[in-house]
Amino acid sequence: MRYTVAEIARALEAEAVGDAGAVVTGLAEPAQAGADDLALASSPKYADTLAAGAAQAALLWEGADWQALGLRAAILPKRPRFAMSRLTTMADPGHGFGNGVHPSASVDPTAKLGDDVTIAAGAVIGPEAEIGAGSIIGPLSFVGWQAVLGPNAFLREHVSIGARVRIGANFICNPGVRIGGDGFSFVTPEKSGVENVRETLGEQGDAGGQPWARIASLGAVVIGDDVEIGTNTAIDSGTIRPTQVGNRTKIDNLVHIGHNCIIGEDNLICGQVGLAGSVTVGNFVVMAGQVGVSDNLSIGNNVVLAAACKVMSSVKDGKVMLGYPANEMKTNLDMYKNTKRLPRILRDVAELKKAVLKSDGSD
Incomplete structure (x- = not known):
C-alpha cells in the first residue's frame, strides 16, 4: 500500500x-x-x-x-x-496465490476459463466447468462438473463447489466452504414415529423402528451476484429444484443452509445459523448468531432474528424476534421479566394463603 x-x-x-x-x-x-x-x-x-x-x-x-x-x-x-x-x-495485499494456472493444478480439457483466471496449486477444475474472467481459485479448491462461476469469483483455499452449481459475479468464498453437498433427506417405507410426533405434537403412535431410505439431491445450488460466504459454511443442494441464495447476501462462518431453501437479497446471516430444509427468507433479513429456523417456514422481509432465537413458526415482514420459541422481542422481554418476578409472586401468594386461612380460623 x-x-x-x-x-x-x-x-x-x-x-x-x-x-x-x-x-x-x-x-x-x-x-x-x-x-x-x-x-x-x-x-x-x-x-x-x-x-x-x-x-x-x-x-x-x-x-x-x-x-x-x-x-x-x-x-x-x-x-x-x-x-x-x-x-x-x-x-488488501491479497493472499499470494500467484497468476495463471499453477503446474500442479488439474484443469479438465473441457473446462472453460475466462481471461486472467488464476488457478492455484492443487486446485481441481472438473469437466465442462466454467470459470469467469478475473476469477481466482485458491489452493486445493474444487469446482465440479458443469459448475459455473461468474466473473471475479474469489475462492480461498479448500473450497468445494459441487456439480451443476451456478454462481454469479463477484463471489467471495472463504476457506472450507462446501456448496452443493447432498441434502439431509431420508424417508421410511411406512409412516414413521417422527411424522406422528409432528402431527400430534408429542405422540409417536404405533409406528415402530424402520430403516431410512435416501432421497437423492438433483437440484444443485444457484447463487446470485456479490454474495460472500464465510469459513466452513455448508449449503446443500435442492432435491428437485435448486437451493437459492439471492444477490448481495452475506453469510458468516459455520452456517448451514438446508436443501430447497430460498434466501432472498441483501440478507446478513451470522455465525452458526442453521436453516432446516425448504425455508424461505425474504430480503433485508438479519439473522444473528446461533439462530435456528425449523423446516418449511417463511421469514418475511426486513425481519431481525436476535441471537440464539429458535423460530418454530413463520415470521411476518418487519418483525424483531427473540427467544425459544421465538416471539416478538418486546413480548419475550416481558415474559423474561415476569419469570424473574415469579419467586416473589409465589411468596406473596403463600403469605396471602396463610392470612386467609388464619382469618377463617383454620390454622
Whole structure:
C-alpha cells in the first residue's frame, strides 16, 4: 500500500485536510500507528489514543478538530465505518496465490476459463466447468462438473463447489466452504414415529423402528451476484429444484443452509445459523448468531432474528424476534421479566394463603 492522503480521500469521497500530499504506506490502530501509517480513529474515543502512537495522518470523522490532535493531515468521511469498506479493500495485499494456472493444478480439457483466471496449486477444475474472467481459485479448491462461476469469483483455499452449481459475479468464498453437498433427506417405507410426533405434537403412535431410505439431491445450488460466504459454511443442494441464495447476501462462518431453501437479497446471516430444509427468507433479513429456523417456514422481509432465537413458526415482514420459541422481542422481554418476578409472586401468594386461612380460623 502506498497512497497520498488526497488519493485515499478521493477514493472514499471524503474531505482531505492538512498536507494532502503526505504519503501513507499502511493502516493501523491509533496507539500502534507509525509515522507512515494512516491511523484509524473514526470516533473521539479512538482519537484519544492517537498520542500513544506516531501517526501524522488519520481517518477521523466529519468536523473533527484534526489540528488539535497534533496531526499533519486527516481524512474526514461522512460515515467513517462505511469508508472502512473501500479503504480496507485498497490496502488488501491479497493472499499470494500467484497468476495463471499453477503446474500442479488439474484443469479438465473441457473446462472453460475466462481471461486472467488464476488457478492455484492443487486446485481441481472438473469437466465442462466454467470459470469467469478475473476469477481466482485458491489452493486445493474444487469446482465440479458443469459448475459455473461468474466473473471475479474469489475462492480461498479448500473450497468445494459441487456439480451443476451456478454462481454469479463477484463471489467471495472463504476457506472450507462446501456448496452443493447432498441434502439431509431420508424417508421410511411406512409412516414413521417422527411424522406422528409432528402431527400430534408429542405422540409417536404405533409406528415402530424402520430403516431410512435416501432421497437423492438433483437440484444443485444457484447463487446470485456479490454474495460472500464465510469459513466452513455448508449449503446443500435442492432435491428437485435448486437451493437459492439471492444477490448481495452475506453469510458468516459455520452456517448451514438446508436443501430447497430460498434466501432472498441483501440478507446478513451470522455465525452458526442453521436453516432446516425448504425455508424461505425474504430480503433485508438479519439473522444473528446461533439462530435456528425449523423446516418449511417463511421469514418475511426486513425481519431481525436476535441471537440464539429458535423460530418454530413463520415470521411476518418487519418483525424483531427473540427467544425459544421465538416471539416478538418486546413480548419475550416481558415474559423474561415476569419469570424473574415469579419467586416473589409465589411468596406473596403463600403469605396471602396463610392470612386467609388464619382469618377463617383454620390454622
